[in-house]
Amino acid sequence: MVKKITPQELEQNVFSAVGQQWMLITAGNAEQCNTMTASWGGLGVLWGKNVATVYIRPQRYTFEFVEHSPYFTLAFFGEEFRDALKLCGSESGRDVDKIKACGFTLREGAGGAPYFEQAQVVLVCRKLYWQDLDPTHFLDSAIDGAHYPNHDYHRMFIGEIVEVLVQA
Secondary structure, eight states: OEEEEOGGGOOSOHHHHHHTSOEEEEEEOSSSEEEEEEOOEEEEEETTEEEEEEEEOTTSHHHHHHHHOSEEEEEEOOGGGHHHHHHHHHSOTTTSOHHHHHTOOEEEOGGGOEEETTOSEEEEEEEEEEEEOOGGGOSSTHHHHHHOTTOOOOEEEEEEEEEEEEEO
16 A cells, blocks of 8 residues: 655655665656666755656666656665566666566556556656756766766756655
8 A cells, every 4th residue: 555745754764775775767657668777866955846866878768758758756665676676777678578577566656657566665756857967077087987988978857756655
């Protein structure tokens, strides 16, 4: 059973949730969507709104869905889903039906945003802003070489958290 809470009621450590537990970024609609595993992102307050920031490389299939959808979701799972998250981070939705392969049950949040029933926490985000990372703005030059040897810079998306769903 899922219940709605406010962002202020979240009790997770966002650093471990994003960076160590990972999350699925999903966009599209009930008929066609895609998801990918991510371990880069952030949660906070910007422009007087509770927001989530995610970073997606343009060659990722999910990029197209986030780019063209007004909403995206971030889903956080228990450790028992680690293998599913590995699959969603290593296979392309162009080649594999990741949702079926993982046995996920698709649900819809605010704005028709797709998420998975099995997630412990889901953040439904309405896109507010995007920007491509610009390598000329790296103040630490080691970042470019370490993370972008192919010069495939991420696009940053900022979304207002409009709904928080947790397992009850």
